[in-house]
Amino acid sequence: GAGVSQSPRYKVAKRGQDVALRCDPISGHVSLFWYQQALGQGPEFLTYFQNEAQLDKSGLPSDRFFAERPEGSVSTLKIQRTQQEDSAVYLCASSLDNQGFGYTFGSGTRLTVV
Amino acid sequence: AQKVTQAQTEISVVEKEDVTLDCVYETRDTTYYLFWYKQPPSGELVFLIRRNSFDEQNEISGRYSWNFQKSTSSFNFTITASQVVDSAVYFCALSETTYNQGGKLIFGQGTELSVKP
Numbered sequence: 745g746a747g748v749s750q751s752p753r754y755k756v757a758k759r760g761q762d763v764a765l766r767c768d769p770i771s772g773h774v775s776l777f778w779y780q781q782a783l784g785q786g787p788e789f790l791t792y793f794q795n796e797a798q799l800d801k802s803g804l805p806s807d808r809f810f811a812e813r814p815e816g817s818v819s820t821l822k823i824q825r826t827q828q829e830d831s832a833v834y835l836c837a838s839s840l841d842n843q844g845f846g847y848t849f850g851s852g853t854r855l856t857v858v
Numbered sequence: 859a860q861k862v863t864q865a866q867t868e869i870s871v872v873e874k875e876d877v878t879l880d881c882v883y884e885t886r887d888t889t890y891y892l893f894w895y896k897q898p899p900s901g902e903l904v905f906l907i908r909r910n911s912f913d914e915q916n917e918i919s920g921r922y923s924w925n926f927q928k929s930t931s932s933f934n935f936t937i938t939a940s941q942v943v944d945s946a947v948y949f950c951a952l953s954e955t956t957y958n959q960g961g962k963l964i965f966g967q968g969t970e971l972s973v974k975p
Contacts, residue, residue, distance in 0.1 A: 775961070785968070786965030786967050833901060842961070847893075847905060849895075849903040
């Protein structure tokens, strides 16, 4: 596609529920990033994939967060046993290479945990 | 550790005023990149500019200009003759050229700009 597509656009989850957030990067983009943006804050790095390899997951806040990109294209961010503090916008970005050129963000998924 | 500070949380101006958004960064690397992004109410981050640490030339693009000063670790952004459509949250960000990090971004907290007619 022409841009980075994220789905769903909005998600409301009950506390304790598992959720899965999808990111479709720009075709051919090598790098894929997930960021978490709490209300009124700047985005914070969660994890980075280079093709199908997850090279950096240092930003994942707990072991309830898991991300995958099995075929080096679409990525899924999964949050298990959601907590209220997980409420945020989750942004996906893809980049043409591994140096950050051509960084493009999706519109994000707004997760609200009630 | 890398850090980006945007000290101005909110700025309000009247249309046609000039406005400068401040950004100060910290890094131990000699090679790095600095970015500005715009986030309108729709939520998508819109790329504005990317500069590398070896290029301190100021840049102008239409009503936008950027002042990069390594001596003060600052990368400020000026909008000349602001317009209502400039209203958004603006983020300054830093990335380092480490292979395994792929250019991950460290963002500031953002400055919310409100331009009133």
